[in-house]
Amino acid sequence: MPRHLMEHPEDVAIVRLPGGEDPGFDWTAGPFASLTRTPDETSIVCLAAAVPAGSRTEGPFRVVEVAGPLAFGAAGIFAEVLQPLVDAQISVLGFSTFDTDWVLVPRDDADAATAAWRRAGMFVTPTSLTGGSR
Structure with missing residues (x-):
């Protein structure tokens, strides 16, 4: 059975804070x-819209x-999902x-990632802003 991946449309970012620092914003x-x-360090992944101005970030x-x-x-599920992206030279963050498992793909590479996964035989579906596809 092919692996099923669900793409979420929201932009997220990763924020870097000094070690032990508590975020002073709603990141949840x-x-x-x-x-x-x-x-x-303290690293926070959150909606890009929630990141305070002036924060050290990567993304979207x-x-x-x-x-x-x-x-x-x-065993091997994460490797199976990541290998097509390695082959397409798309850098990601994995969790x-x-x-x-969750994969954060640079927004500018999202279409290429979807194409790579589909070439690898995976089933990729979008989710809505108001809910998932479960």
């Missing part, structure tokens, strides 16, 4: 939001969700949650 809305802390990105839930111990 959108199809995907993440806060990751290390001793050296489009969020692509692997239809799940996936078995937690399943895993308990239930599934």
